[in-house]
Amino acid sequence: MAAAHHHLAAAIVPPLGFADLALPALVVCLVCLLGVLVLGTVATGRRRRMMIPAAYSLLALLVTLIALVLRGGLV
Amino acid sequence: MLQESRYREGYREAGWLFLSALTAPMVLGCFCVYLYRLSADGSAIAMGIVLLSAGLLACSAMVLFAGDPTISMVSSSVALLDSVALFTILLPGSGSVFADAAILFAVLVAAVLLYGRTVDLPSIGRTRLKESSVLIVLLLPVFLAVGEALFLGLRFWESYQLGRPSLLFVPLLALWGYVEEGLFRGIVQRSAVPLMGSRGAIVLAAFLNSAFMLFWGSLPYAIFTFFLGLLMGYLYLRSRSLMYVGTVHALQDTWLIIAYLAMGIAIH
Numbered sequence: 532m533a534a535a536h537h538h539l540a541a542a543i544v545p546p547l548g549f550a551d552l553a554l555p556a557l558v559v560c561l562v563c564l565l566g567v568l569v570l571g572t573v574a575t576g577r578r579r580r581m582m583i584p585a586a587y588s589l590l591a592l593l594v595t596l597i598a599l600v601l602r603g604g605l606v
Numbered sequence: 607m608l609q610e611s612r613y614r615e616g617y618r619e620a621g622w623l624f625l626s627a628l629t630a631p632m633v634l635g636c637f638c639v640y641l642y643r644l645s646a647d648g649s650a651i652a653m654g655i656v657l658l659s660a661g662l663l664a665c666s667a668m669v670l671f672a673g674d675p676t677i678s679m680v681s682s683s684v685a686l687l688d689s690v691a692l693f694t695i696l697l698p699g700s701g702s703v704f705a706d707a708a709i710l711f712a713v714l715v716a717a718v719l720l721y722g723r724t725v726d727l728p729s730i731g732r733t734r735l736k737e738s739s740v741l742i743v744l745l746l747p748v749f750l751a752v753g754e755a756l757f758l759g760l761r762f763w764e765s766y767q768l769g770r771p772s773l774l775f776v777p778l779l780a781l782w783g784y785v786e787e788g789l790f791r792g793i794v795q796r797s798a799v800p801l802m803g804s805r806g807a808i809v810l811a812a813f814l815n816s817a818f819m820l821f822w823g824s825l826p827y828a829i830f831t832f833f834l835g836l837l838m839g840y841l842y843l844r845s846r847s848l849m850y851v852g853t854v855h856a857l858q859d860t861w862l863i864i865a866y867l868a869m870g871i872a873i874h
Binding site for chain 1: 655659662663665666667669670675678679681682685686688689690692693696697709713716717720721724725726
């Protein structure tokens with residue numbers, strides 16, 4: 532009942548469902564985050580601030596993936 | 607003075623070409639996800655992730671190295687879209703679609719708000735609403751919902767296994783309309799106005815919006831989103847109010863879901 536009740540969420544999150552492996556997702560996320568952080572370190576002022584939202588999204592993804600790994604949802 | 611003006615004009619034209627090249631990985635990456643949805647081929651999604659990652663890093667480099675700040679600004683908005691697309695691809699797996707939706711929603715809201723606070727977006731002037739705006743916000747969503755239902759087919763969402771409908775979920779769907787408008791109209795369109803002009807910015811935002819909708823694996827849905835994006839972009843240009851276009855979009859989604867619920871289409 533509960534699962535079917537929540538399936539309307541598929542209208543928001545595309546039902547891709549292939550990110551069950553944590554390692555590839557973590558590697559992609561870390562590479563992108565490191566790239567943005569390195570570029571952000573070189574940048575100054577306004578240009579550095581422009582990179583913050585993208586870095587934040589990747590950081591949020593990293594935290595979520597780590598949380599799912601710790602919870603045992605991913606392998 | 608004239609020479610400097612011509613130099614800046616030439617630079618902007620080159621920047622437009624650069625921007626086309628920078629948005630290509632985003633669009634192609636979304637198309638790879640679309641191919642994955644059609645074929646379930648793992649290599650398609652791998653290519654999509656590579657393209658989106660490359661696009662993200664290229665846009666970030668463009669933010670840093672572009673001489674014209676207007677190009678940097680658009681690049682930063684496309685970089686945000688790339689990161690959001692990567693987030694959406696890599697997120698599922700918690701076991702609860704509802705939890706995934708809540709996480710994606712929270713991260714997107716925070717990203718949109720963060721962008722508004724950290725990037726000095728160009729001023730578009732004061733909000734300009736007329737008395738007829740009320741009529742538009744009441745009637746247009748109904749027509750759009752009917753139009754979407756007719757364009758996509760009344761049974762379109764059945765292929766998504768929506769399950770037993772929850773009226774409690776309708777408000778979250780409505781809030782999603784605000785987030786979508788904030789991301790594509792409030793950030794992408796607004797950041798592109800100085801570089802591409804109002805019309806170019808509307809088309810760019812609508813195009814990227816429709817590319818993102820390829821994640822749902824439906825070309826008609828993406829095409830409908832493109833035209834919806836053009837309309838919302840025009841409304842945003844006229845009203846200069848994100849809340850206004852967000853309300854129109856939210857009401858359209860709400861009407862659509864209520865219509866589907868009323869017809870019993872989502873019930874299995």
